[in-house]
Amino acid sequence: MKTMKDGLQAATKDALHFINGEFTAGTSGRSFDNISPATGQKIGIVHEGLKPEIDAAVAAARAALHGPWGRMPQAERSDLLHAVADEINRRFDEFLEAEILDTGKPKSLASHIDIPRGAANFKVFADLVKNVPTESFMLDTPDGNGALNYGVRRPKGVIGVISPWNLPLLLMTWKVGSALASGNTVIVKPSEETPLTTTLLGEVMNTVGIPKGVFNVVHGFGPDSAGAYLTGHPDVDAITFTGETRTGEIIMQSAAKGLRQVSMECGGKNAGIVFADCDMDKAIEGTMRSVFANCGQVCLGTERVYVERPIFDEFVARLKEGAEGLKLGAAEDKDTNLGPLISKEHQEKVLSYYKLAVEEGATVVTGGGVPDMPADMQDGAWVEPTIFTGLPETARVVREEIFGPVCHITPFDSEEEVIKMANDTEYGLATAIWTENLTRAHRVAPQIDVGLAWVNSWFLRDLRTAFGGSKQSGIGREGGVHGLEFYSELTNVCVKL
Ligand code: NAD
Ligand code: 6OD
Numbered sequence: 001m002k003t004m005k006d007g008l009q010a011a012t013k014d015a016l017h018f019i020n021g022e023f024t025a026g027t028s029g030r031s032f033d034n035i036s037p038a039t040g041q042k043i044g045i046v047h048e049g050l051k052p053e054i055d056a057a058v059a060a061a062r063a064a065l066h067g068p069w070g071r072m073p074q075a076e077r078s079d080l081l082h083a084v085a086d087e088i089n090r091r092f093d094e095f096l097e098a099e100i101l102d103t104g105k106p107k108s109l110a111s112h113i114d115i116p117r118g119a120a121n122f123k124v125f126a127d128l129v130k131n132v133p134t135e136s137f138m139l140d141t142p143d144g145n146g147a148l149n150y151g152v153r154r155p156k157g158v159i160g161v162i163s164p165w166n167l168p169l170l171l172m173t174w175k176v177g178s179a180l181a182s183g184n185t186v187i188v189k190p191s192e193e194t195p196l197t198t199t200l201l202g203e204v205m206n207t208v209g210i211p212k213g214v215f216n217v218v219h220g221f222g223p224d225s226a227g228a229y230l231t232g233h234p235d236v237d238a239i240t241f242t243g244e245t246r247t248g249e250i251i252m253q254s255a256a257k258g259l260r261q262v263s264m265e266c267g268g269k270n271a272g273i274v275f276a277d278c279d280m281d282k283a284i285e286g287t288m289r290s291v292f293a294n295c296g297q298v299c300l301g302t303e304r305v306y307v308e309r310p311i312f313d314e315f316v317a318r319l320k321e322g323a324e325g326l327k328l329g330a331a332e333d334k335d336t337n338l339g340p341l342i343s344k345e346h347q348e349k350v351l352s353y354y355k356l357a358v359e360e361g362a363t364v365v366t367g368g369g370v371p372d373m374p375a376d377m378q379d380g381a382w383v384e385p386t387i388f389t390g391l392p393e394t395a396r397v398v399r400e401e402i403f404g405p406v407c408h409i410t411p412f413d414s415e416e417e418v419i420k421m422a423n424d425t426e427y428g429l430a431t432a433i434w435t436e437n438l439t440r441a442h443r444v445a446p447q448i449d450v451g452l453a454w455v456n457s458w459f460l461r462d463l464r465t466a467f468g469g470s471k472q473s474g475i476g477r478e479g480g481v482h483g484l485e486f487y488s489e490l491t492n493v494c495v496k497l
Contacts, residue, residue, distance in 0.1 A: 015046040015195035015219055017053055018202030020060035021212030026053040034195060037340040038104030038331065040379025046195045049218035054187070054229040057216040061158040061185035062235055064213030069185065070155075074130060081126035081181055083208035084201075085119040091204065098196035099169055100331040104380065105294060105339040107331050117461075118169035118197070124463040125181035125483065132481050134490065145497045153488040155183035156261070157237030160230045162222075162251065163198070164243045165191035165342050166297040166403075172198055175240045175263075178483035180214065187216045187236070189226045191243075193342050195219050222247060234258055240486070241265065242299075244401075245427075245472045263486045264475040265299070265468060267401045268429030271422035272302035273444070275415075275435040276310045282456055283434035284315070287407075288322045290432050290458040292385050295339050296405035299473075300430040300452065300459055303402060305409040306418045312411040316389060319409070320366045323385040326405075328371055340381040341404060347381035350404035353397055354386060360395040362388040362408070393421060401427070415444060423449045428470030432458045451477065 015034060016023040025031075030048040035041070049057075064070070069077070088095060095115045100107055105114070134151030141147055159179045163172040172188055179186050190198040198217050205215045220226025231239050231254040239255050241248055242265040255262045272290060274283050290302040307315045329336040341347045347370075354368045367386030386406040391398050398408050412418040422431060430452040435441050438455075445453040451469040454460060461467075467479035476486055 015044060015199045017047060017049050017219055018217040019057045021206055036101060036104060037342050037381045039377055043101050046219050048220040049226040051229045053218045054226060054233055057187040057218050058158060058233050058235050060213035061187055061216055064185045064211055065157060068211045069214045078126035078130055080208060080210055081122045084204055085122040087204045087208050088119040095169060095197055095200060098200050102168060102194040102196045103342060104331055106336045109294060114167055114170050118173045121173040121177035125177040128480060129181040129484060132484055147497060148495045150493050152491045152493055154491060156487055156489055157184060158235060159184045159186045160236040160239040161186050161188040162227055162241045163190050165193035166294060168194035169197040171242050178478060179487045182484055182487035184487055185214045187218060187230055189218055189230050192221050231255060262475060263478055266472060266474045267427060268299050268473050269304060269401050269425050269427045270300060270302050270430045272305040273418055273422060273431060273433045274307040274315060276308040277437050278434035279436055284318045284322060286432060286458045287319060291407045292326060292338060292405045295341055297403055302432060303407050304398060305407050306412050306421055307409055309411045309413055316365060316409055320387055323366050323387055326385050328382060338385060338405065341383060344381050347383055350383050350402055353402045357388045357397040360391055360397055363390040365389055393424060419444060419447050426471055427473045429473035
């Protein structure tokens with residue numbers, strides 16, 4: 001395993017685009033610095049792609065659809081995707097190091113979630129695509145002979161993938177795995193904050209023999225940069241996006257031209273619901289993770305916690321104790337369980353909410369500021385894990401997505417009241433319900449207007465199931481057969497007998 005020092009040296013190599021199987025700096029002549037969120041130091045440069053790079057990537061992806069990839073039998077394609085997963089696992093330490101450099105997240109987290117899921121996302125969809133049937137119907141006809149209808153799935157074509165920075169490899173491969181398994185070709189525009197693992201994946205694609213042009217990467221920003229050129233490109237057949245709701249709205253406008261389909265996985269302001277009949281140890285452990293994991297930068301994370309009044313004080317005291325026990329520090333330190341935020345800009349945003357909470361009248365149970373860090377990390381994007389209480393449901397801190405290691409805890413008195421409070425949001429991504437009364441769990445879960453409802457767990461993922469959100473948390477579902485539906489065109493063949 002390389003040390004962080006070696007890694008820093010290695011990462012000073014440029015993050016290049018990957019177009020038609022070749023690494024290239026492109027022709028824009030533009031680049032920007034890749035900054036470590038843990039130290040504030042430059043760790044490399046990233047080449048910025050503009051229209052020419054997107055045009056080249058789209059042309060390569062289109063050509064690949066008509067080349068060996070398009071002609072390949074499904075089983076062979078699935079085997080290649082298994083090989084991609086195996087190669088990610090073989091180069092596990094390199095992916096881990098790249099992800100840690102870009103995000104500063106604890107190694108313990110990235111090695112258990114980000115990198116293994118990066119590999120699993122290829123295996124699951126490679127297997128699934130071989131086992132999902134399509135519909136068929138016999139139709140009566142006046143002559144009595146009937147007609148046979150059956151569905152045939154075809155790749156949708158060239159897919160634009162726009163991914164965020166919080167779980168860079170995991171969220172990008174979540175889309176790419178499903179898209180490639182369905183026979184499409186892709187152009188990925190990873191977040192400008194986290195270019196490294198997506199770039200490394202280009203090497204993996206070449207090593208295992210994925211044909212040129214099937215997987216392309218163009219780096220850059222959103223507006224007036226690679227992101228906007230990709231989503232506005234007329235030869236991109238569909239766009240899959242994960243990121244902020246406001247960005248999703250802009251991308252939908254681009255996609256409207258030419259009626260191109262979108263899949264949107266966007267923001268959340270998720271409620272945790274803790275009933276007095278919960279197993280308190282489980283509820284605290286789960287809520288600690290759902291609030292603070294990945295420094296709170298998880299779309300599924302809990303930012304609003306509702307606790308039934310008889311256990312409110314005990315719950316708040318125990319969550320406070322947990323938050324104060326978190327260890328912020330270097331990614332490779334095995335005791336570290338909280339990393340930095342992704343950037344100084346995001347730090348400013350989170351700190352502005354910490355300030356706003358106080359202005360809105362919150363009680364600061366713990367945190368609320370910038371922690372004291374060792375000298376080499378003082379320029380990093382660190383914030384304290386934070387808990388607030390005492391705000392009304394109308395407070396901005398209770399309504400707006402913060403995306404940091406922070407929650408607000410509110411007491412409730414009845415099931416009916418908490419369902420109403422949980423649903424009083426413009427978002428609808430996820431909830432986590434804590435109760436030992438499973439009848440209650442089955443009754444409450446479907447009444448929360450979200451795409452994902454966990455009971456006595458959080459972020460427990462079966463990749464065969466539907467993933468996505470309602471209201472402003474997204475459009476559509478990916479995962480399992482739902483992903484295959486988005487990434488395929490279904491032709492109904494009607495044969496008159
Ligand atoms: P973001 O919307 O700022 O950026 C996401 C991606 O969109 C980046 O690659 C960015 O460069 C690109 N982009 C920005 N403007 C664009 C434009 N005009 N055209 C094309 N591309 C553009 O989001 P972020 O800050 O990277 O991620 C955090 C957000 O993502 C949070 O709101 C979080 O809830 C959400 N998120 C949702 C899910 C989910 O599955 N629902 C998962 C992870 C993150
Ligand atoms: O687990 C997944 O497949 C997934 N899309 C997780 C999203 C996490 C959001 O930050």
